[in-house]
Every structure is written in structure tokens, then in C-alpha cells.
Amino acid sequence: MSLISFKLEKRIPPPWWFRMLMPIMAVIISLAISSIFLLALRKNPFTAFYYLFYGGLGTKFAFLEMLVKATPLILTGIAVSIAFLAKYWNIGAEGQLYAGALLATWAGIQNFNLPPVFYVLLVIIAGFVGGGVWSFIPAYLKAKFKVDDVVTTLLMNYIMIYFVSAILTGPWRNPVSMWPESVNIAENARFMQLIPRSRVHIGFLIAVAIVFVVYFIVKKTKLGFEIRTTGANPKAANFLGINTLKSIIIASVLSGGVAGLAGVSEVAGVHYHLIHNLSPGYGYSGIVIAMLGGLNPFGVLFAALYFSVIITGAQMMSRSVGIPPYIADVIQGITLIVMLAMLLLFEYKISIRRGK
Amino acid sequence: MEKIVEMQNIRKTFLHTVANNDIDFDIYKGEVVTLLGENGAGKTTLMKILYGMYSMDSGEIYVKGKKVDIESPKDAISLGIGMVHQHFTLVKSFTVTENVILGLPPSKGIEIDLESAKKDLISLSKKYGLEVNPDAKIWQLSVGEKQRVEIIKALYRNIDVLILDEPTAVLTPQEAENLFDTLRLLIKEGKSIVFISHKLREVMEISDRIVILRNGSLAGEKNKKDTTKKELARLMVGREVLEIVEKEEIPKKGEPLLVVQNLHALNDKGIEALRGISFEVRSEEILGIAGVSGNGQRELENVLCGVRENTDGRIVFKGKEITGKKPKEIINLGIGRVPEDRMEEGLILDLPVFENLVIESYDKKPLSSGILINYSSVKDFAERTVKEYDIKTPSIYTITRTLSGGNLQKVILARMLSRNPEFIIASQPIRGLDVGAAEYIHTKLLSARANGVGILLISEDLDEVLMLSDRILVMYEGEVMGILDREDITIEKLGLMMTGARIGGLHEPN
Known part of the structure; x- marks a missing residue:
């Protein structure tokens, strides 16, 4: 009779170039694992992956559509990574996205008499505030009463999603079409097209700008230092004089605000009105993207683009090879698991012990 | 055989x-x-x-x-x-x-x-x-x-x-x-x-x-x-050991720096771990706290460092009450701290050495201005400090976790001393260190004392307490068993007090 027990011990972190390679290895390994499913369906994985990437990158149309889809993914990825840097486990980007969209739509349908630049700015601010406030609630509960952040942020997604549905089927129901959707927001509140005759809008530029801003905050400011120290070891940070509760609350509000911007971008850049299925899970994809991007803003940017390729190309692959488009979700899921497993393996030493 | x-x-x-x-x-x-x-x-x-x-x-x-x-x-x-x-x-x-x-x-x-x-x-x-x-x-x-x-x-x-x-x-x-x-x-x-x-x-x-x-x-x-x-x-x-670090006698002690009166506090399990602790530490003096581990030393360190609330009593530093102050306020008052748990409290092991060196002072000029940290002066400061305190690290960018125990403690010491503290709380400063590193730490503490710093030394290592302290306070089950001058102390007396015997010659302020 022998029992096996595992023990995890922190090991010396691998060098930076190795950490840069890790996401690439994770992508390759996850594609390899995904091909098992394709083989089970008796499809050639190479053909399938060819159409997957061709459908996401191969044509000008596909490429531009990929940028449209990448916009909310960059934002939710950045949002989640800010919170995760402080070891605040914000699983609530999806709800914060809807909260941002809700408040931005409200501002947008008031038809204020504002010139375009100012109205767009107002809608952006409204969205940031909406997401930020929705994220503040669980962060305050965590800081003040130690309520588990994973549980509250996750459950608050459902509250917000159903609240939006309720509003759309109730007071905000479109009086003309009678669909459960809001009326269109004011012309002046809409994001400009970035490239003519495509759906790419300035939201993409805003998302990229946010990447730079967040990088600057994290690496250059006192606030970023406080968030990183809090995340690296809250107990030590507190002992050393960092106000860890403040760091957690600020990180969570920034995180929720940026997630709210993803909602703004979908409403003001793509749909021009609020719908109940505004996001096909961008908030959850944000978690995968943040991890794959190693919580580094530029890593997140590339991870978001990669996932956008997969999401966009899945339709083409599905049609050309004859497999369900859900394979894109499968690849996402596997990538997360592979990345997490790699982080575990490279940051911890696993010692296996055979007990008596 | x-x-x-x-x-x-x-x-x-x-x-x-x-x-x-x-x-x-x-x-x-x-x-x-x-x-x-x-x-x-x-x-x-x-x-x-x-x-x-x-x-x-x-x-x-x-x-x-x-x-x-x-x-x-x-x-x-x-x-x-x-x-x-x-x-x-x-x-x-x-x-x-x-x-x-x-x-x-x-x-x-x-x-x-x-x-x-x-x-x-x-x-x-x-x-x-x-x-x-x-x-x-x-x-x-x-x-x-x-x-x-x-x-x-x-x-x-x-x-x-x-x-x-x-x-x-x-x-x-x-x-x-x-x-x-x-x-x-x-x-x-x-x-x-x-x-x-x-x-x-x-x-x-x-x-x-x-x-x-x-x-x-x-x-x-x-x-x-x-x-x-x-x-x-x-x-x-592997080499000759200087058994005793030279201690300079300072006959006339300065003013009381830190006064602790009737301090009470609970431990993590909610049981009273400090039951009316009173003492004072003067400038140019090392007060050693001896005792078997688990008799309230850790809770005392926590309270003085601002990470545990006391339930009664007060702490006065330079005539001003500091009871209940947060770690940041205590740091800014000029109190240096060497915590018992250097891996989990004293350092953030996953950050590089240079960030650990400034974590108590990153928000002060010239290391930062406005909302920004001035990383070029942070790095200059770190390079100088690593040299001055002879911290053995491949570079200031090295992840702190990879340093040896003695060098980890040197990082803590360098960070603290570079801020010129007036008072130092040092808990188990040489636990687990090799003789060379221990000697270095002791020399630094004694030279701080010679410069007028008051030091509270909490240690389970009797040799260390006996070697460094001017006076020794023995704790047992959260109470003070007595405070003795160095000259009046024998190992036997200490041993008795550590098991709960009160011995005269109390210098408790009241």
C-alpha cells in the first residue's frame, strides 16, 4: 500500500525570454491537443487549421472583421489582467461589460445636444463609470469583509445580464420594432468608422491606446508598483506599508472600467443600440487572454488578436471542413488549461512523495 | 565498539x-x-x-x-x-x-x-x-x-x-x-x-x-x-570565527525613545497573547527580549510594527502616542523594522532586488515625483546600496527569491538603515543565518546603537541576546518576568525566568 502525495514549492522563476516563449508553446500544444478532436471527427487537422487561420487572416475582409472582434477582447483581456496583477480574481468582466454598455446606452439615447467628439467622450466616460461602479461593489466587500472575490464577481455577472434583459424587455423595449432592444443611440454618440466600407471603428484605436496607458500605469507609476506588490504578496506588502486594501479597490475599479469600455465599444461602434446578447462571452474570454498574455499589456494585445483570429476563422473552418464552429470554444478552453498547466510547472516545483 | x-x-x-x-x-x-x-x-x-x-x-x-x-x-x-x-x-x-x-x-x-x-x-x-x-x-x-x-x-x-x-x-x-x-x-x-x-x-x-x-x-x-x-x-x-562582536560600552543612556505601557493583544486564535507588557527603550540602548518561542514575542513585534491591533495599553514614541498607527505611519516616524518572518513579511520575494530595496521609500523624493516613480534614481539608489551593504546578487534586477538567506537579511537591513531610523525593532535577526552573515548583522546593529539609535532586539537565541543587549526583558506567557541589567544576568537566572519565575530588579515604568 503506498499513498502518493504531491507538494508544490515555488521555484526560481524562468528567465524573461522563456516566459515570452511560454504562450507560443501553449498555443502550439493546445492546437495539437485540439487536433485529437478533429481526428476523432475523421477530419484532417492541417486542413482544418488552414481554414481556421485563413478565415481569420487570409482575406482583407477577414482581417478587418478580425480587428472588429479583437476590440472587445483586448479591452476585457486588459481589464482582467489589471485585477489579476493585484491577485484580485475578477471573473466579472462579462457583467462589467454589460454595466458599461447599459450606462453608455443611457447616455447615448438621451440625444444630448453635443458635438460628436464630446458626445463620444461622454459615452466613453459613462461606460467606464458603469463598469467601474459594478466592479467596486465586490471589491469593497472583499476589502472590508473578506468576501470571496471569485464568487461575488462571478455571480454579479448574472445579476447584470438579467437586469439588462429585464430593462430591454421592459422600459427600454424598442417601441417601433417591439424587439427587446434599445432604440439607437444619437448619431453624434457613435464611434467613427476607421476604415471605409468595413465595420472597423475607432474603438480599436482606443483599445490599443488603453494597452499603452495600462502598461505605463503598471510599470512607471506608484499606483502600478502598489498594485504589483499587493499581488505579489499581500501580507508582506501590508507589513511594508503598502495600503493593500486601497490597491485592490483601485485595481478592481480600473479593471471594471476597462471592461465597461468593451461594452461601450460594442454599443457605440458596432450595434448602435443595446441588445441582450451583446457579448458572446467576451468577459470570460478576457480571462483566457489575460493569462495567455502573461498579465502583460502587450502580451494581452497579441493574445487578444490570436483569439480573435480563431473566433473569426471558426465560421470558415466550420463551413469548409464540415465541423461545428464550437471548435473555437474548445480551442480557447484547451489553451487556458495548457497555459495554466505551464505556469504551474514553471513556477512551482512539484515533488511527488510516496508515503508509507 | x-x-x-x-x-x-x-x-x-x-x-x-x-x-x-x-x-x-x-x-x-x-x-x-x-x-x-x-x-x-x-x-x-x-x-x-x-x-x-x-x-x-x-x-x-x-x-x-x-x-x-x-x-x-x-x-x-x-x-x-x-x-x-x-x-x-x-x-x-x-x-x-x-x-x-x-x-x-x-x-x-x-x-x-x-x-x-x-x-x-x-x-x-x-x-x-x-x-x-x-x-x-x-x-x-x-x-x-x-x-x-x-x-x-x-x-x-x-x-x-x-x-x-x-x-x-x-x-x-x-x-x-x-x-x-x-x-x-x-x-x-x-x-x-x-x-x-x-x-x-x-x-x-x-x-x-x-x-x-x-x-x-x-x-x-x-x-x-x-x-x-x-x-x-x-x-x-570553514574559517576562524570571531566569537564576540566588540561592543562599545555606553555608560550614560539617552532619553526614553519608546515607551510601552500595559500592552495587551490577542494572537491569531483569539487568545490573549500579551498580558500587560510594559517597558521602555532609550536611545543608544539595546533592550533584548528573551523567552522561549511562543510566549508573545511574535505578537509584540506585530503590534509594534503596526500589523496587529492591541486590545489595551499604549505605545509612545518620542513623547507622542503611536498606538494603533498603520505600518506606513510607523515607517515614516523613523522606526526601522526587521521582521521575524523575513520571507513572508520582510520581502516580496518575486520582485527584483531593486524594488525590494525601495519598497518603504518609493513614495519619497527623489525616488518619485507626483504619481510617477523615478526609476533611474531608484536604480542608482539600489546600485549604491547593494555596494555599500555588500549584498551578493548577480544584479539589482535579480529576482529576490534567488538570494541566500544572509543576503535576504542584508536587503532588509540595507533598506532599513538607508532611511536612518531613530529606532529599530529587530526580531530574530540572525535566525538561520551563517556565522559570517550573523556577525555582519550584529556589527551593523551595534554601530546603529553607537549612533544613538534605540534598539528592541527580540530573539530566542540566548547567546545573541546576552552578547548584544544592555538590558534584558524576559517574557513568559505574555507577561514580563523581569527586566535585568546585563551585569546582573546569569544563564541560570534567565532560565528560571523563561519558565515563569519572577525575579526582582524590575525596571518597569509605570
């Missing part, structure tokens, strides 16, 4: 470090053999291999002349080898008797015969002077009693070889004396003792033979009668 155990060419590596480098080690019948070495020299690893807790990479073990494979502690015990670890392996909610028979097959069919076990246990404890109540629950026992239970547990299994891993680390001097009496009775009976230690005084008192390990390799073997403490110390660290 007869060899009971022979260990030959034992090799064990962990990742990249060689913990045991082809070590030969024998145990003879009826002797106390000491494994002497600094922390990390490989003593415990070698014994855990013998006890079946680690597997060796290569080597051979013979017990009573026969080659054996020891794969688990169970195998070791059946070969007559028992071990008492530094961290006890007792079930807290069970009684002493239950713990002693735990894991043994029941004596009568499937029924456990607690009564006869208890009888055996009482006779064992009488015979060897291991006083303990067989019906007490483990959680009710003191550390010394728990250790006695561990020893009885081993003896109950009829072992011939008893391994004790730093047994005196948790004991008062009197308890240690009692333990040694027990050990002497055991060797008279022909049992063999392996004593793991790095305390030379004890080693010279109890051993017959001393085997010295250094950095995982055999550094020497001496019979007690042919050696001296000085020679052992040299073998242990």
Missing part, C-alpha cells in the same frame, strides 16, 4: 544543490554522536534518508552489518531507528497515550488495549525521567512536554537508535538539562543517540563523538575529549 548503523557514500541532490555529497556516517552502540553543521549543511537530510523520509540518489546503508533498503519511516522503525523531528508529528486532539500507540497494530485482536499501553508508557516515562501525563491531550501540553511525548513514542517502539533533530531549539536551558539527563540514561542502556545541532555549548556537553558537515560534505570527525569549541566552529564554517 559495535557499529549499529553504517551509512556509506550517501548522495542526495535537490534540483541543483547537493545536499549530501558522498557522506560516510557510522553510529556505534551506546554513544551520543552529534551531527554538527550550519543550517543547510545537510544534517537533517542525511538523517531523513536514514529514517526513510527521503530516498538517496546513491549510497548504501547497513544496519547491524546487514545491507538494508529503507523506503519509509515504517521500515526504519522496524530496524530500530526512531527520529524526533523539529516539527512534531502528533495529533493535537488525541491524548498522549493515543498518540504513542498510533499506527501500531492492536495488541488484543482488533481491540486497542489503552490501559496496558498506558501502564507501559508510565513505566517508560518514570525510567527515563520523561515526565508527562498520559491522559493529557496534546494541545494542552507545552513544547517541552510534546517533545517528551515524541521521545516516548520512539522508545515505545523499542528502537536502538534515536535521532533528535535540533531538540534544544524549543527548550529552556533547564528543560535542555533534563533532556540531556534522559539521553545519558539511554546510552547507559546501550541505545545510541544521534544529536543534530549547531549550538557548540550543548554539543560539547552531551556528545561522545562529533561529525561535522559543511555544505553537504564531511568536514571532519572529532572525539569530544580531543577537541575544543573553537576548533569545532572553525570546522563548521
